[in-house]
Amino acid sequence: MIAQMFNHYLTAKLVIAVNEVGLFQLFESNKVITPADLIEQYDFDLVGARDLLRFLASQRVLTRGPKGYQLDEAFKEEYEQNFGMLSWLLEGYGNVVAQSHPILTGEQRYGVDIVRNAKKMASATAQISAKNTDSFMFKLLDSLSFDHAIDIGCGSGMRLLQLAQHYPHVTMSGIDISEDCCELARENIHRHGIEKQINIVCSSAEDWSDNITETRAEHGRNLILCFAMFHDLLNIPGCAEQMLASIRQNYPKGTYFVIQDQMCAPEVRVTNQDWVEGFTFVHRLMGQSLYPLSTYQTTLEQAGFAVRETVSTSIPENYLILAELV
Ligand SMILES: C[S@@+](CC[C@H](N)C(=O)[O-])C[C@H]1O[C@@H](n2cnc3c(N)ncnc32)[C@H](O)[C@@H]1O
Missing domain, CATH: 3.40.50.150 (Vaccinia Virus protein VP39)
Known part of the structure; x- marks a missing residue:
């Protein structure tokens, strides 16, 4: 349970941060994203971009394919429906x-x-x-x-x-x-x-x-x-x-x-x-x-x-x- 909390806490914080910079919009229309896209559009450094995408994929926010990362379908549905709940808790309160x-x-x-x-x-x-x-x-x-x-x-x-x-x-x-x-x-x-x-x-x-x-x-x-x-x-x-x-x-x-x-x-x-x-x-x-x-x-x-x-x-x-x- 503690391991789950560890990962859920970090994922929740990162989902808020990633949303704040508008990164989820990059994934719209099933676009495949690579670390290079984050470097180009958001000024990430290479290691940071790679590790962020990798962690989010490990938590099923993203899925990893041969050409890069996409938004996980199940997460996307949840994000569209319930992101406000997360924002209420973490950003509001x-x-x-x-x-x-x-x-x-x-x-x-x-x-x-x-x-x-x-x-x-x-x-x-x-x-x-x-x-x-x-x-x-x-x-x-x-x-x-x-x-x-x-x-x-x-x-x-x-x-x-x-x-x-x-x-x-x-x-x-x-x-x-x-x-x-x-x-x-x-x-x-x-x-x-x-x-x-x-x-x-x-x-x-x-x-x-x-x-x-x-x-x-x-x-x-x-x-x-x-x-x-x-x-x-x-x-x-x-x-x-x-x-x-x-x-x-x-x-x-x-x-x-x-x-x-x-x-x-x-x-x-x-x-x-x-x-x-x-x-x-x-x-x-x-x-x-x-x-x-x-x-x-x-x-x-x-x-x-x-x-x-x-x-x-x-x-x-x-x-x-x-x-x-x-
Ligand atoms: C949870 S928010 C709801 C905002 C909006 N009604 C909505 O549904 O999206 C509650 C709002 O009520 C306002 N509020 C709280 N007590 C109030 C009061 N006594 N008089 C006027 N506004 C109040 C707060 O400032 C806040 O903007």
């Missing part, structure tokens, strides 16, 4: 996990002594969603009619971009408490040249109603999204309730509210081989719990929202909830 010991002994505190890499975390979350939850989201949203969409905790802004492409007549607002994430979202939106359709407001979910005129359709129906962050609010006593009360005060009946989030695992689980235990532990390092689906349903209903539909996504214990202000 790498320094938090590395400090597990002082955090668990209380010597250091998340948010005070140690913080995550907000931009990397937000980009990785967007990648995870794109592969695992967005198709469920579009299926749900396509059945609704709305004129303005507000994404609370918009992170990288990638969801807003996708929504803007899918619903070109809908105006949109993104709200995020993190300056870094707002900057990243604005950069992503600027890159696509659709600033007119989407505005980003740096504010907390609890009191974004100060900016309410920028984030509400004057005529027509509003759709409010809260993706991969409702648990952040549930972890601060009264915070989710405060946000829902503010929505109730400022938005008309009929406003849609859609949550997507990672819930906790049931006490007894058949498997521990998926992501859920890891998600739970990393959140624990941040002093956070994950909650069962029933907590979401009760919180919404007590705040005057009717839960219309609950959909499970392709990540275990990850759900979409469609609610409506009544």
